[in-house]
Amino acid sequence: MKLATWNVNSLRVRLEHVLDWLAPKEGVQSAGQDMDVLVLQELKLSDDQFPTQAFKDIGYESVFLGQKTYNGVALLSRHPIKGVVKNIPGFDDEMARIISAEVLGVRVVGGYFPNGQEPGSEKFAYKMRWLEALEAWLAQLCKESAPVVLMGDYNITHIDLDVWDPVGLADTIHCTKEERARFEALLNLGLVDAFRSLHPDQKTFSWWDYRGGGFRRNHGLRIDHILISQALSSKLLNCDVDPTPRKLERPSDHAPVWVEIKNS
DNA sequence: ATGCCTCAGCTCCTGAGA
Numbered sequence: 001m002k003l004a005t006w007n008v009n010s011l012r013v014r015l016e017h018v019l020d021w022l023a024p025k026e027g028v029q030s031a032g033q034d035m036d037v038l039v040l041q042e043l044k045l046s047d048d049q050f051p052t053q054a055f056k057d058i059g060y061e062s063v064f065l066g067q068k069t070y071n072g073v074a075l076l077s078r079h080p081i082k083g084v085v086k087n088i089p090g091f092d093d094e095m096a097r098i099i100s101a102e103v104l105g106v107r108v109v110g111g112y113f114p115n116g117q118e119p120g121s122e123k124f125a126y127k128m129r130w131l132e133a134l135e136a137w138l139a140q141l142c143k144e145s146a147p148v149v150l151m152g153d154y155n156i157t158h159i160d161l162d163v164w165d166p167v168g169l170a171d172t173i174h175c176t177k178e179e180r181a182r183f184e185a186l187l188n189l190g191l192v193d194a195f196r197s198l199h200p201d202q203k204t205f206s207w208w209d210y211r212g213g214g215f216r217r218n219h220g221l222r223i224d225h226i227l228i229s230q231a232l233s234s235k236l237l238n239c240d241v242d243p244t245p246r247k248l249e250r251p252s253d254h255a256p257v258w259v260e261i262k263n264s
Numbered sequence: 265a266t267g268c269c270t271c272a273g274c275t276c277c278t279g280a281g282a
Binding site: 009010012013042044045068069070115116117155172173174207209210211212213214221223250252253 | 282
């Protein structure tokens with residue numbers, strides 16, 4: 001089973017990139033080929049503008065929680081989608097940040113975690129509240145029978161190895177102790193960082209700033225993550241970032257991250 | 265140097281992103 005996450009920074013602008021990644025043209029190889037589930041973030045469009053038919057045409061059903069201008073999340077699947085959940089149950093949120101569903105017996109949660117802007121700001125406080133609510137919900141999900149995959153744009157670097165300039169960016173947004181403690185709290189539920197468990201020493205990024213030639217100079221962060229429950233970690237085959245779409249014309253600032261798990 | 269880039273929108277500037 002293959003699953004992936006991708007912050008597309010406007011689905012309207014990036015639709016062709018997503019379609020080509022999942023269903024490449026004849027003779028072209030793509031890490032997105034044969035993807036079972038893909039979650040998307042930062043759609044930046046309302047539900048009535050979601051391109052349901054374009055995905056249906058390449059064999060994917062979709063569920064989504066859209067929002068005009070900001071945020072917005074979707075889950076695409078080649079298999080039947082059950083038990084759809086939108087946003088964190090019991091957490092009142094005006095922003096569209098979570099889409100979850102059960103696919104092939106796996107509880108998939110796709111998330112666009114808050115940015116937080118700056119430590120100490122009101123947006124940072126919201127990020128902390130949101131992360132605590134997510135953790136409480138995931139604690140419940142991890143106790144249930146279905147294995148869990150929590151993936152998306154976390155807007156958190158776990159360790160300094162996830163940061164191109166850990167000294168210059170120390171304690172700045174995405175790199176604070178408070179954010180990293182919330183990431184660790186998710187790991188303490190029994191979830192495993194799929195990429196890091198396979199590549200313990202690799203300095204690989206999933207996001208590069210548009211400004212200052214960030215991608216060209218590999219000035220990036222690893223902030224897009226795939227956490228999998230223990231039952232799945234024993235069947236983990238592969239996990240990687242695919243930088244290919246970041247090299248296209250008008251790319252998203254994020255690259256997709258994918259995972260492959262052995263079928264049971 | 266509150267910039268360097270990109271996107272949406274009550275669009276020719278502003279807010280937000282990370």
